[in-house]
Structures are given as C-alpha cells and as structure tokens.
Amino acid sequence: MCVNYKPTAKEIVSAMTGADTSYTPDWPDEVWQDYAAPVVRAGEHGEPELIVGTYGMVPKRKMQPGLHLSTMNARAETIGEKRSYSKQWRQAQTCLLPMEWFYEPNYESGKAERWAIGMADGEPFCVAGLWRAWEEAEGGFTFSFTQITINADEHPLMKRFHKPGDERRSLVIIPRAEYGDWLRAGSPEVARAMLANYPADLMRAWPAAKGYGGKQQTAELF
Numbered sequence: 001m002c003v004n005y006k007p008t009a010k011e012i013v014s015a016m017t018g019a020d021t022s023y024t025p026d027w028p029d030e031v032w033q034d035y036a037a038p039v040v041r042a043g044e045h046g047e048p049e050l051i052v053g054t055y056g057m058v059p060k061r062k063m064q065p066g067l068h069l070s071t072m073n074a075r076a077e078t079i080g081e082k083r084s085y086s087k088q089w090r091q092a093q094t095c096l097l098p099m100e101w102f103y104e105p106n107y108e109s110g111k112a113e114r115w116a117i118g119m120a121d122g123e124p125f126c127v128a129g130l131w132r133a134w135e136e137a138e139g140g141f142t143f144s145f146t147q148i149t150i151n152a153d154e155h156p157l158m159k160r161f162h163k164p165g166d167e168r169r170s171l172v173i174i175p176r177a178e179y180g181d182w183l184r185a186g187s188p189e190v191a192r193a194m195l196a197n198y199p200a201d202l203m204r205a206w207p208a209a210k211g212y213g214g215k216q217q218t219a220e221l222f
C-alpha cells in the first residue's frame with residue numbers, strides 16, 4: 001500500500017480546509033514512515049484544526065525493542081479490531097491528510113516502477129485518516145496518524161498497482177464538499193459509510209522519479 005506521498009504546502013492546506021496554519025512547524029516535501037506531515041482534525045468546536053503528526057499510527061520510537069511494525073495504512077475491514085487503531089476508530093478520531101499525490105508500485109512492465117497518483121485536474125486533495133495523541137514524559141503531546149485503505153480490485157485505475165496476484169488497495173479520497181462531514185463523523189458507523197473508491201475518471205497516474213527517503217520501506221499491514 002501507499003508508504004510515500006507528497007504533502008501540500010501550508011498555504012494550500014489553509015485554502016483547502018480552512019485550518020489555520022500560522023502556528024505549526026514546517027514539514028518535508030515528501031513523506032515516508034515517521035516523517036512529519038500535516039493532519040487536519042476537528043477542533044474543540046468542530047472547526048478544522050491543523051496539527052503536525054508523524055506518518056504511522058505507532059511511531060518507531062514508541063515500539064518495543066525488536067518490534068518492526070508498519071502502521072502507515074489501516075485496512076477498513078479490520079480497523080476496529082486491530083489494537084493499533086481500534087480505540088481511535090471507536091472514538092471516531094478522523095482526520096484529513098492533504099496531499100498533491102501519492103506513490104504506488106506498477107508492475108505492468110514486468111518489474112516494479114514507481115508511479116504517482118493524483119487528481120486529473122492537478123488539484124491537491126485529502127485522504128481519510130485516523131490520528132492519535134501521545135503524552136510525552138517531558139510534558140505535552142505529540143501526534144501520529146494512519147491512512148485508511150479499502151479494496152480496489154475492481155477500480156479501473158487503482159487495480160493497476162501492486163504485485164501481480166496481490167489484493168488491490170486504495171487510499172480513500174474524500175470529496176472536498178465532504179471534508180466537514182468526515183471530520184465530524186462522530187461514530188465508526190458514520191465514518192465507515194464514507195469509505196468509498198474515488199471515481200477513476202477524476203484521477204490520473206504517471207511514472208515518477210525514484211524516491212529518496214525510504215527506499216527500503218515495506219507496506220506490511222498488522
């Protein structure tokens with residue numbers, strides 16, 4: 001599944017979601033596991049609020065020694081059962097993850113090639129995620145997030161990606177008109193009803209340059 005994407009710039013996040021970006025730190029141009037990235041959640045009064053979290057629901061620094069766990073993607077089918085996500089799913093800690101495009105492997109040439117996937121009109125978009133807070137020993141909180149994925153075996157575009165024989169999966173792209181509904185879903189039932197594949201004719205994919213920051217990352221799901 002997706003383990004790498006290009007987040008949007010601060011001013012674009014603000015324009016897209018209405019979240020204030022004035023008091024948040026910067027994030028890198030490309031995101032891999034444990035990298036910082038923009039996360040938009042519902043604030044105290046339901047308004048869009050920007051936080052900066054690290055990619056992967058359980059950061060490496062929070063894992064027990066010797067444990068190698070990838071929590072960058074949460075399967076919608078088991079999100080309520082897996083310990084890494086179940087509490088936040090029950091509490092409907094939904095969030096939006098703003099991006100320009102994400103990357104997936106394409107094997108149509110007979111070998112893995114890195115492709116980018118985005119919107120047909122070139123506009124940035126947001127995908128569905130969950131966030132969580134970590135209380136730190138020195139005081140205060142840090143944040144992390146995961147992306148939610150769904151089956152895409154029949155999706156005209158997303159079925160082109162991943163290894164032959166593997167199940168096809170896709171991130172959940174939230175239509176811009178539904179940003180507020182997703183942030184304020186309030187329950188797992190309402191959130192689940194919004195998990196759908198995005199229309200293929202509104203998306204595009206193209207060969208991309210090789211990544212620089214996480215070439216050895218894998219997309220194993222636990």
